[in-house]
Amino acid sequence: MSAFSDSGLWTTLANASLYQSTLREATPLSLAAVGAVISERSGVVNIAMEGMMLTGAFFAVFADVHLHNAALGLVAAMAAGGIMAGIHGYSAVWLRANQIVSGMAINLLALGLTSYLAFSVYGTNGPPVPCVPPVPCSGNQVRTIPDWSIPGLNGIPGIGKVFFQQNPIFYLMLVLVILIQIFLFRTTLGLRVRAAGEHPRAADTAGIHVLRLRFLSVLPSGILSGLAGGYLALAISGTFSDNMTSGRGFIALAAMIFGKWNPFGAFGACLLFGFGQALYDNLQNTTGPLQDYSTLVATLPYVLTIVALAGFIGKAVPPAADGIPYDPASNA
Amino acid sequence: MSLNGSGGWANGVPSIEARELVKRFGTFVANDHVSLQAYAGKVLAVVGENGAGKSTLMNMLSGLLQPDDGEIRLNGRPVRFKSPRDGIEAGIGMVHQHFMLIPPLTVAENVVLGHEPSKGFFDRPAAERKVAELSEAFGLKLDPRHRVQSLSVGLQQRVEILKILYWGSEILIFDEPTAVLTPQETRELFVVLRGLSQQGKTIIFITHKLKEVMEISDHITVLRAGKVVGQLETASTSAQEIASKMIGRDVLPEVHKEPPSFGELALVVRALSIQSDLETMAVRNIDLEIRAGEILGIAGVEGNGQSELVDTLIGLRPASSGTVELRGKSLLVGSSGLKTAPARIREAGVACVPEDRRERGLVLQYTVADNLILGMQDDALFSQAGVLNRGKIRAWAQTLVKQFDVRPRRSDVPVGTLSGGNQQKVVLAREFSENPDLLIAAQPTRGLDIGAAQFVHERLVEKRDTGTAILLVSAELDEIFALSDRIAVIYEGQIMGVFPASSVNEEEVGLLMTGGSTHAAEQSIDLSAPALTQGT
Numbered sequence: 001m002s003a004f005s006d007s008g009l010w011t012t013l014a015n016a017s018l019y020q021s022t023l024r025e026a027t028p029l030s031l032a033a034v035g036a037v038i039s040e041r042s043g044v045v046n047i048a049m050e051g052m053m054l055t056g057a058f059f060a061v062f063a064d065v066h067l068h069n070a071a072l073g074l075v076a077a078m079a080a081g082g083i084m085a086g087i088h089g090y091s092a093v094w095l096r097a098n099q100i101v102s103g104m105a106i107n108l109l110a111l112g113l114t115s116y117l118a119f120s121v122y123g124t125n126g127p128p129v130p131c132v133p134p135v136p137c138s139g140n141q142v143r144t145i146p147d148w149s150i151p152g153l154n155g156i157p158g159i160g161k162v163f164f165q166q167n168p169i170f171y172l173m174l175v176l177v178i179l180i181q182i183f184l185f186r187t188t189l190g191l192r193v194r195a196a197g198e199h200p201r202a203a204d205t206a207g208i209h210v211l212r213l214r215f216l217s218v219l220p221s222g223i224l225s226g227l228a229g230g231y232l233a234l235a236i237s238g239t240f241s242d243n244m245t246s247g248r249g250f251i252a253l254a255a256m257i258f259g260k261w262n263p264f265g266a267f268g269a270c271l272l273f274g275f276g277q278a279l280y281d282n283l284q285n286t287t288g289p290l291q292d293y294s295t296l297v298a299t300l301p302y303v304l305t306i307v308a309l310a311g312f313i314g315k316a317v318p319p320a321a322d323g324i325p326y327d328p329a330s331n332a
Numbered sequence: 333m334s335l336n337g338s339g340g341w342a343n344g345v346p347s348i349e350a351r352e353l354v355k356r357f358g359t360f361v362a363n364d365h366v367s368l369q370a371y372a373g374k375v376l377a378v379v380g381e382n383g384a385g386k387s388t389l390m391n392m393l394s395g396l397l398q399p400d401d402g403e404i405r406l407n408g409r410p411v412r413f414k415s416p417r418d419g420i421e422a423g424i425g426m427v428h429q430h431f432m433l434i435p436p437l438t439v440a441e442n443v444v445l446g447h448e449p450s451k452g453f454f455d456r457p458a459a460e461r462k463v464a465e466l467s468e469a470f471g472l473k474l475d476p477r478h479r480v481q482s483l484s485v486g487l488q489q490r491v492e493i494l495k496i497l498y499w500g501s502e503i504l505i506f507d508e509p510t511a512v513l514t515p516q517e518t519r520e521l522f523v524v525l526r527g528l529s530q531q532g533k534t535i536i537f538i539t540h541k542l543k544e545v546m547e548i549s550d551h552i553t554v555l556r557a558g559k560v561v562g563q564l565e566t567a568s569t570s571a572q573e574i575a576s577k578m579i580g581r582d583v584l585p586e587v588h589k590e591p592p593s594f595g596e597l598a599l600v601v602r603a604l605s606i607q608s609d610l611e612t613m614a615v616r617n618i619d620l621e622i623r624a625g626e627i628l629g630i631a632g633v634e635g636n637g638q639s640e641l642v643d644t645l646i647g648l649r650p651a652s653s654g655t656v657e658l659r660g661k662s663l664l665v666g667s668s669g670l671k672t673a674p675a676r677i678r679e680a681g682v683a684c685v686p687e688d689r690r691e692r693g694l695v696l697q698y699t700v701a702d703n704l705i706l707g708m709q710d711d712a713l714f715s716q717a718g719v720l721n722r723g724k725i726r727a728w729a730q731t732l733v734k735q736f737d738v739r740p741r742r743s744d745v746p747v748g749t750l751s752g753g754n755q756q757k758v759v760l761a762r763e764f765s766e767n768p769d770l771l772i773a774a775q776p777t778r779g780l781d782i783g784a785a786q787f788v789h790e791r792l793v794e795k796r797d798t799g800t801a802i803l804l805v806s807a808e809l810d811e812i813f814a815l816s817d818r819i820a821v822i823y824e825g826q827i828m829g830v831f832p833a834s835s836v837n838e839e840e841v842g843l844l845m846t847g848g849s850t851h852a853a854e855q856s857i858d859l860s861a862p863a864l865t866q867g868t
Contacts, residue, residue, distance in 0.1 A: 188448040195434050195445050202432035205396060206446035206495070207417040320435075328415070329397065 009290055012282045019162045021281060024236070026267075026274030027170045028053065028228035032252035033259065033266040034180045035224030039085075040261055041184060042217030043197035043210075044092050045323040047103035049225040050249025051110030052081040056229025058114040061142055061240040062121065064233075065128050070143040074169075074230040081226020082219055084110065089218035093211050096325035107249075115242045122240075130238025145169065145235040167235045169227070176224070181263040193217055197319035200326040210326050225249065258305055260316050269305070276301030345408045347372045347534040348393065348424070348503050353402035355388050357749075360740065362388040364558040365402065370503070375525065375535040377545040377566070380555030380578055381781035383739070383751030386538045387429065389555070390505050393536075394426040395419030406503075420446075425496025426505040429538075431488050432495075435481035439463060439474055443495045466494055471524060486517035493524065503534040510544055511779060522548055540578070540781040542571040554578055575782060587789045590797065592817045595624030596659075598801030599645075599770050604654030606640045606825075614640035616825040617654070622770070622801040627792065629804040629816030629833070631841050637825035638805045639687060642774050645803070646684045647674035658682065658770055678707060683768035685759050687775045687805075689752075693759040696748030700738065701729035703747045704762050736761040737787065753784025760791060771795060774805040789814060809838050809845075821845055 012018055032049040039046040056077035064073030088106050091097040122128065131141035145167060153164040184190040192213060195203040200210045228248070233240055251273050258272075259265025280298030283290050290297065346369035355363040363385045370376040380386050391397040393404060395413030403410050406422055413419045419426075433442050440459045443466075449458040463476040472490040480491060489509060496504055506525075510518045525548060529535050539545060545552060546566060554562035554577045562577040601620040608614035615637040622628045632638055643649035645656065645663070650671035656663040658680055664670040672680075686692035694703050705714050705725055714725050729743035736757045738750070747758055756776070763771065773792060777785035792815055796802050806812050812819055819836060821828040821844040828844040 182453075186453050188450045188454045191437075191441060191445065191448060191454055195437065198434045198436060199432070202434055202442075203445065205394070205416045205426065205428065205432045207415075207420045208446045209415070209417070 009283075009286075012279070012286060012290075015282070016158055016161045018275075018278055018282050020165065021278040022271065022275045023162065023166060023170060024274070025277040026270045027167065027173050028231050028248055029252045029255055029270035029273055030173050030177060030267050031169075031228040031231070032221075032225045032249055033256040033270055034177050034263045035221035036253065036256045037259075037261055037263050037266055038180060038184070038193065039218045039221035040256065040322050041197045041319055042193045042214045043200060043319060043321045043324065043326065044089065044214050044218050045099040045103065046085075046088065046218065046221050047100060047253055048084065048088050048106035048110075048249070049221070049228075049252050050245055050247065051103075051107035052084045052222045052225035053229035053232070053245045053249045054110045054114050054243065055084050056081040056226030057233040057244055058117060058229075058240050059226075060230035060233040061128060062117075064142050065140055068137070068139075068143060070145050070234050073143070073234050074145075074227060077226040077230030077233070078223045079226070081222040081224070081229065083222070085218045085220075085222020085225075088222070089215045092325065093215045093218070096327060099323050099325070111243060114240070118240055118242065127239045127241060142234065142238050144238045145231075147235075167231070169231045169235055177263050177267045180220075184263065194319070196326075197321055200321050200324075204326075204328055211328065214326070225252075228252075254302075254305065257316050257318075261318060261322075272301045272305070344371060346370055346405070347407055348536075349405040349408075350389065350393060351403040351405065353389065353392055353399045353404070355385075355392060355397060356400055361558050363392070363399075366555070366558070366560050368553045368560065368563070370534050370536050372502070372534050373529060373532050374550040375529050375537055375548055377549035377552045378536060378538045378555065379540055379542070379545055379552060379574060381540060381751075381753065381783050383557075383754065384555040384578075384781075385558040386555055387507055390426060390507055390536070390538060393419070393503075394424050394505060395422075396426075420499050420501070423500065423502040424505065425499050425501030425503070427489065427492040427496060427507065427509055429507040429509075429511065431492055433480045433488055433491055435479070437480060438476065439478050439480060439483075439491050439494075440476035442480055442491055443476075443498050445495075447499065462498065463494060466497055470494070470497060471527065485512045486514065486520075489513065489517075489521070501533075503536070504528060505536045505538070507538045508540075509537070510539060510541060518544070542574055542782075545574060546571055578782065587786070587793055587814050589793050589815075592626050592796065594626055595799055598622050598624045598659060599803065600655075600657045602655045602657075604641075604644070604656060605652045606637070606644050606649060607652050608637075608640055613652070614825050615644070618822075618825075618827045620803075620820060620827070620830075622803060624769070624801050625796055625799045626817045627796050627802040627804055627815050628830075629806065629812040629819045630822050631809060631812045631819055632805075632807070632822035632845050634807050636822050636845075638774070638822060640825075641822075642684065642687070642772055642803075642805060644671075645677075645770075645772060646682060647672050647677040675707075678766070681769035682772065683763040683766045683770070684772040685756075685763050685774060685776050687778070689755055689759050690748075694747050694755060697746055699744050700733060700747050700750070700758055701725050701743035703758055704729045704732055704743070704765075706762065708762075708766070732761040732765060736791075753780045753787075756780060756784065756788060760788060764791070764795060768800060770801045770803065772803045772805070775807065776804070777806075777808070777811060785811075809842060812841070813838060 032053055036046045036049055059080035060073040060077035063076030064070050084106055088102050091102045092099045118127065128140050128142050130144050131137035137143060147165055147167050150164040154160045184194065192203065192208050196208065196210045196213050204210045229245060232244060237244060255269035255273055256266045258269035259267065276298050280294050283294035283297060349369045351367050352365045353363050354365055366385065366389055368378065378386050388397065392399050395416045395418045398414065405411065411422055440463045443463045444459045449455040449462065460476040467474045472494055474487060474490055474494065480488060509521060513521060525535055537548060549566045552564040552566055552569065552574060553560060554564065554574060556578060564574065599620065599622040601618060604615060604618050605613060606615035620628065630638055640649060644651050651664055661680060663672055663677055663680060690696060695706065705728065709715055709720065714721055726743060733741055733743050738754050738757045747755055776792065777788050780788065792802060804815055813833060816833045818830055819833050819841060820830045821841055823845060
């Protein structure tokens with residue numbers, strides 16, 4: 001380790017911006033992961049967050065540019081994610097399709113569709129670019145969603161920059177994580193969602209409309225994944241590029257499992273994965289030997305996850321009926 | 333069908349009535365114009381063999397399934413249930429055979445699910461209070477805060493009953509409620525049922541245990557092969573009459589059995605000890621011998637080492653010490669523990685009808701044909717160079733299906749769609765077809781109705797008569813005595829004694845099974861020891 005002592009690792013680790021970008025990275029992951037918790041708790045496996053996120057990202061930019069309004073861009077992102085979730089929900093719940101296959105189809109569909117649309121809309125002029133506030137925005141620029149700096153608090157040494165200079169969507173995400181935790185474990189509807197995911201027939205015989213409940217539970221997953229895509233497009237990159245989600249939907253999936261299908265747990269896992277990404281980004285900007293190893297260092301959180309899942313935190317047990325289509329008319 | 337068919341006291345309007353209900357699954361007619369009536373304050377028993385259509389009928393009455401034809405009437409008014417919600421609304425509650433409970437949730441959560449007390453949020457204290465009140469009122473003691481997964485089966489059933497009482501159900505359907513209960517729990521359940529009946533609830537009780545029918549019911553509807561074959565009043569009928577209607581012929585109370593003709597020693601177990609999953613000793617230093625052409629019954633309360641013993645004999649669990657020989661060849665060899673691969677053991681001539689046929693005996697999603705060749709798929713008869721010969725497999729399966737009277741008489745349906753009795757016939761057919769030297773039959777008639785159980789018993793005796801050594805493990809003393817030539821009693825992993833079946837009675841064995849008073853045990857051992865020596 002001493003060889004690395006002056007190599008920038010400690011400086012990097014001591015720098016508040018590492019933690020600021022950890023939260024930045026964790027935001028889209030958390031949105032997708034806690035959304036998926038609802039879907040999976042109801043018994044519908046959702047591996048399509050990647051596709052839903054990507055679709056959200058494209059439509060965020062598209063709506064933003066055409067309507068000259070970032071908030072409407074986010075609404076479009078959520079709607080697009082919601083529609084993708086609707087497709088997944090329809091095939092998985094009502095048609096009793098294999099949920100992995102349906103999810104994978106959504107991912108492939110989203111990748112192809114957004115590339116195609118991006119090329120046909122922006123192909124000749126190139127993708128829209130972010131509009132930087134002091135200069136008046138032109139028609140085909142992306143209105144981005146700027147960070148909030150919370151006056152008074154952002155000056156607190158160390159944590160000020162980390163917690164109080166963040167994007168509004170970050171704060172929204174925090175609220176959503178808490179609300180979804182409360183929803184699942186403190187409301188009657190949440191109780192029913194969990195029942196549908198554990199033993200749908202028992203829920204059915206107790207008078208719960210399992211299919212409708214499951215379908216409705218898939219939607220928030222798409223909406224929040226769409227929002228995550230909108231965040232990436234409008235708050236981080238300010239544009240759309242092909243496959244710009246680059247696997248974040250799958251990382252969110254892993255985080256959800258690591259978090260044991262629990263919103264708080266999933267959020268915690270997203271912080272860990274976000275830290276990995278932030279560390280990688282920060283080390284990239286250092287000089288010296290660590291830059292060469294930055295990719296390797298950045299895999300550390302994932303390695304830890306595998307180690308942890310392999311036995312240190314106990315088995316991650318999914319809801320008992322997760323992924324199993326429910327057929328009310330069968331005689332089982 | 334009119335109301336008049338159901339008998340003298342039932343002059344009132346039935347609280348629930350099925351008229352000519354029909355339900356088909358594909359081409360299979362599960363219910364064929366089935367009618368029944370049940371009355372407030374009375375217990376109706378619906379009896380029939382496995383696969384007679386009892387559960388299908390009840391699922392229609394409770395709204396879980398929709399009839400293809402026919403009508404359901406509540407207090408004389410026709411109703412139509414599109415889902416269980418409608419059934420619950422109409423006051424029908426069902427305690428399912430496989431509990432409709434969600435293990436990770438608490439008792440209170442399970443009971444109120446779907447009808448939760450709520451002040452926007454789930455009102456847990458109110459739910460727990462209501463459940464506590466209900467359990468008090470109906471004498472069903474339970475802690476509302478316990479998780480269902482931590483409860484015994486008997487207590488889980490209480491949760492089910494509380495649930496339908498919480499719904500305010502007036503018509504209570506119990507689908508084989510005693511199948512999973514101990515005799516003690518069954519008695520408690522009957523007390524509860526009588527109480528509910530006295531309060532004016534209509535009770536429909538599904539079972540194939542005739543003793544229970546006679547004990548608890550007021551009137552009886554008998555189903556056979558999807559049709560109603562009898563409507564009887566309990567006071568004026570007998571178990572014999574019900575049984576003959578159920579299986580369409582008179583019960584043969586005993587399996588016809590010639591005296592055994594013992595062959596040479598088949599299985600020899602010496603000083604065998606086996607560890608349980610909890611690393612305690614499940615089987616301690618036991619000796620057993622079975623001759624060809626003999627049925628040795630191991631009597632014992634479940635959990636006294638029988639399962640571990642069977643596992644070791646078929647190669648699923650290593651022994652700690654001891655020897656096991658089949659026709660002089662050791663079955664316990666190996667470098668890692670005293671264990672031989674199950675495939676080797678099969679080759680050596682051991683077949684097994686496992687305790688849990690759904691878990692271990694069958695691949696439920698596979699067809700009957702595929703299940704019939706499981707383990708034999710590499711046999712030259714069924715495959716060449718790893719490619720299955722479908723034609724030969726089908727022909728083979730059809731023969732066995734006919735020979736073992738598997739119904740429906742088809743080998744191309746998933747075995748999971750068959751009734752329990754027919755599933756067991758498939759297991760039996762496969763294991764018998766290997767012509768084993770030793771056949772292990774663990775709880776071979778568990779959950780089967782009389783007809784199927786009798787079929788299994790007859791086949792086991794037939795197999796014995798062809799010179800197979802049979803190790804029968806059963807918790808049912810009736811079964812032990814019906815089949816065994818010799819009886820070994822196991823208690824806490826030890827063999828308490830081995831007796832010729834004719835030299836002991838059920839009471840003596842029952843005493844030994846429960847660890848009995850040593851005096852009586854010694855006496856019965858003393859009495860039978862000479863006979864044993866002669867027998868072997």
